[in-house]
Amino acid sequence: MSSEIEQLSIEPLPEPQEYVATRRRQGPLLEAWRRLRRIPTAWAALWVIASLFAVAFLSWAGIPLTPYSYDQTSAAILSSPTWAHLMGTDELGRDLLTRVIYGSRLSISIGLTTALVAFVIGTIYGASAGFCGGKMDSLLMRGVDIAYSLPDLLVMILVGVLIGRGTLGILIALGLVSWMGTARLVRAQLLQLQHEEFIEAARSTGQGSLALITKHLLPNALGPIIVALTFTVPSAILSESTLSFIGLGLSPPACSWGTLASEGWRALRTHPHLILFPSFFIFLTVLSFNFLGDGLRDALDPRTRIKS
Amino acid sequence: MFGLAVRRALWAIPVLWIVATVTFLLVRVVPGGPFDAEKNLPPKIVANIKAKYHLDRPVLEQYWLYMERLARGDLGVSYKYVNRTVNDILADALPVSAQLGSLALLIAVMIGVPLGTLSAVKRGSLTDWTAMLLSTAGISVPNFVIGAVLILVFGIWLKILPVALWESFRHMLLPSLTLSFSPAAYLARLTRASVLEVTEKDWVRTARSKGLSSGQTVLKHVLRNALVPVATVLGPLTAILITGSFVVEYIYAVPGMGRFFITAVTNRDYDLIMGTTLVFAVILIVANTVVDIAYNFLDPKMQVKS
Numbered sequence: 001m002s003s004e005i006e007q008l009s010i011e012p013l014p015e016p017q018e019y020v021a022t023r024r025r026q027g028p029l030l031e032a033w034r035r036l037r038r039i040p041t042a043w044a045a046l047w048v049i050a051s052l053f054a055v056a057f058l059s060w061a062g063i064p065l066t067p068y069s070y071d072q073t074s075a076a077i078l079s080s081p082t083w084a085h086l087m088g089t090d091e092l093g094r095d096l097l098t099r100v101i102y103g104s105r106l107s108i109s110i111g112l113t114t115a116l117v118a119f120v121i122g123t124i125y126g127a128s129a130g131f132c133g134g135k136m137d138s139l140l141m142r143g144v145d146i147a148y149s150l151p152d153l154l155v156m157i158l159v160g161v162l163i164g165r166g167t168l169g170i171l172i173a174l175g176l177v178s179w180m181g182t183a184r185l186v187r188a189q190l191l192q193l194q195h196e197e198f199i200e201a202a203r204s205t206g207q208g209s210l211a212l213i214t215k216h217l218l219p220n221a222l223g224p225i226i227v228a229l230t231f232t233v234p235s236a237i238l239s240e241s242t243l244s245f246i247g248l249g250l251s252p253p254a255c256s257w258g259t260l261a262s263e264g265w266r267a268l269r270t271h272p273h274l275i276l277f278p279s280f281f282i283f284l285t286v287l288s289f290n291f292l293g294d295g296l297r298d299a300l301d302p303r304t305r306i307k308s
Numbered sequence: 309m310f311g312l313a314v315r316r317a318l319w320a321i322p323v324l325w326i327v328a329t330v331t332f333l334l335v336r337v338v339p340g341g342p343f344d345a346e347k348n349l350p351p352k353i354v355a356n357i358k359a360k361y362h363l364d365r366p367v368l369e370q371y372w373l374y375m376e377r378l379a380r381g382d383l384g385v386s387y388k389y390v391n392r393t394v395n396d397i398l399a400d401a402l403p404v405s406a407q408l409g410s411l412a413l414l415i416a417v418m419i420g421v422p423l424g425t426l427s428a429v430k431r432g433s434l435t436d437w438t439a440m441l442l443s444t445a446g447i448s449v450p451n452f453v454i455g456a457v458l459i460l461v462f463g464i465w466l467k468i469l470p471v472a473l474w475e476s477f478r479h480m481l482l483p484s485l486t487l488s489f490s491p492a493a494y495l496a497r498l499t500r501a502s503v504l505e506v507t508e509k510d511w512v513r514t515a516r517s518k519g520l521s522s523g524q525t526v527l528k529h530v531l532r533n534a535l536v537p538v539a540t541v542l543g544p545l546t547a548i549l550i551t552g553s554f555v556v557e558y559i560y561a562v563p564g565m566g567r568f569f570i571t572a573v574t575n576r577d578y579d580l581i582m583g584t585t586l587v588f589a590v591i592l593i594v595a596n597t598v599v600d601i602a603y604n605f606l607d608p609k610m611q612v613k614s
Contacts, residue, residue, distance in 0.1 A: 041441075146323050148596075151588050153551045157573055158331065158581075162338045238450055242551075245452045246558050246570055261452065272460055279453040287448035294444070 032223075035299035042295020045288035052285055056104040068095040070102035070255065078271055087277045090263065099260060100278055106256040107237055108285070110171060114236035115229045117175035122182025123225070127213050129183070130190030141187070144180045152177040156239060157248045170249055174236050185228050189221035196220075223300035230293035234286035241282050257282045312604060316597040320590075327589045328582065332374060335581050336367055342387045342576040361387065363578075374582070383586070384579030388571075394583035397568060402587065404474055405564035408556070409549045411480060412487035416545075420492040421538065424499025429526055431504065439496065446493025451555040455486045459559075472561040483560045487552045491545050498541060502534040509533075540603050546595035550588055 036042055058065060068074070073093040074085075081088045087096035129140040156173040163169035193199055194217070202216045218225075241258030243249025250259050257278045264275030341363070343354055358364045362373055377384060383394035420443075427439040462482060463471035470479050506512065507530055515529045516522070554566040561567070565584055572580035 041444075146326055148592075150327060150585075151547060151550045151592065153554050154569070154585055154588060157570075158334045158338070161573060162334060164339075234448065238448075241450055242452065242555055245450070246555060248570065248573065261450075265452065265456065268456055268459065269464055272456070275453075275456050279450065279456065283445075283449050283453065286450075287445055290444050290448050 045291035126186025416491035420495025428503035
């Protein structure tokens with residue numbers, strides 16, 4: 001509060017927008033959080049994501065959520081949903097609900113890891129391009145253009161087959177096609193921010209390039225980066241399930257929502273529940289992340305903040 | 309504008325060369341070769357087959373041979389579809405995929421643009437809310453799920469549409485509908501954002517204040533400007549369609565590029581993988597170039613700058 005009063009005494013007639021800017025400096029994340037809570041779809045999505053994470057975490061920690069283990073067979077083969085098996089069973093008599101919960105670990109961790117990889121590679125690459133500028137910038141960005149001119153799925157298939165169709169192979173393949181968007185975004189943000197007065201001020205205090213990037217440029221570009229990463233998670237989950245579905249991604253015994261849907265596809269005519277339940281969870285997760293991303297974009301966008 | 313087109317076309321050559329080189333190396337370092345499955349063949353015959361396709365030579369020499377043929381427009385032969393050149397296969401498959409893609413694009417534009425406009429005009433209403441819920445759901449559903457549901461409903465329960473092959477217009481309906489789903493949702497979201505942005509412009513207020521009805525304003529002043537950014541997403545849309553075509557052609561057994569690519573990867577059919585990859589790259593580059601040129605053409609501000 002005291003800093004605000006000081007500022008007021010220096011500037012006798014503050015513009016309303018400057019006042020907003022001052023308030024924002026006190027807690028941009030807190031305010032974004034408050035704004036996010038006011039968006040019903042984003043708030044609901046956050047709860048769904050939290051529940052899915054909790055279930056995946058409990059499953060990973062070995063706490064049984066259903067009376068079966070994920071590879072436990074029973075006499076009820078290809079059973080439709082019943083009280084004993086809420087989502088039915090597959091052709092080996094394994095409980096589908098248990099397998100969907102088990103598969104959530106892999107699907108969710110693939111989504112999160114890909115976002116992390118995209119963040120690290122994309123930020124370093126984009127920051128180098130945006131900060132260096134000139135020839136270096138155009139060279140690096142031509143690299144992004146080339147990477148963009150290949151269809152994602154094609155690269156993922158080739159790289160996935162190359163490294164092996166295990167989890168690591170898929171993760172590397174997904175990481176390789178997901179960083180370009182973040183790189184472009186970080187570069188654009190940096191180019192824009194570099195001409196701001198506060199960066200000039202920071203530069204004039206004699207700070208090194210790295211400190212300038214990490215302390216002043218990136219924190220101010222964080223909003224759009226977070227939004228982009230929120231959209232990376234669902235697209236990674238979609239890509240993994242699509243790859244596994246056409247038989248070029250993970251394959252059994254690996255168990256993700258994609259492999260489950262792929263197995264269910266073969267019984268579409270007779271036992272549609274086998275594809276519909278895993279698909280529903282892919283849909284629910286991806287939808288939630290998309291709603292959360294939309295909400296975060298609105299909550300973090302300074303333009304909408306000043307308007308309202 | 310002509311200069312830009314020429315520059316872009318020249319730039320495409322090194323890009324295609326890099327794509328060809330990377331793919332060439334990728335398919336050769338991938339474990340497993342095209343003739344590994346024929347375990348029952350005597351080693352002598354396998355060696356002869358490999359010699360026939362120059363697969364016994366060092367990779368660098370193979371690369372040189374391939375590039376030489378590629379420069380003449382010869383994409384090589386398929387190892388699995390004996391007697392068919394890659395050029396032949398692609399000449400059959402490309403029109404099928406192009407038909408599927410353009411039909412899907414048409415459906416997507418016809419659904420997406422009106423839905424997005426309606427949503428923006430009725431901002432905050434129940435219509436807007438429903439339309440945005442639908443379109444966010446649309447970009448969240450994997451293609452194979454839409455395919456599965458459409459097959460279940462129209463093919464298996466109602467039995468009114470064929471669920472496989474590519475023979476008549478009726479065969480095209482389910483695949484194109486499946487493929488159009490995510491681009492339609494993507495277009496709806498984009499159109500809404502774009503229309504909303506234009507609606508806030510001063511000249512829209514001017515148009516309203518000079519007595520135009522809201523419908524006329526939307527059609528004559530808002531939409532014409534709002535569709536500029538929408539028209540320029542052809543690039544990402546093409547990418548979405550290509551990715552979708554892999555799944556859709558796989559599900560509905562459509563003899564198009566996507567399906568040939570998947571079988572080629574499974575069979576390690578080197579030249580066919582190369583050929584399809586290059587054609588996909590050309591399509592994407594052309595789409596992005598058209599976008600860049602269209603952007604210059606549609607937005608007068610860009611013209612002044614360049």
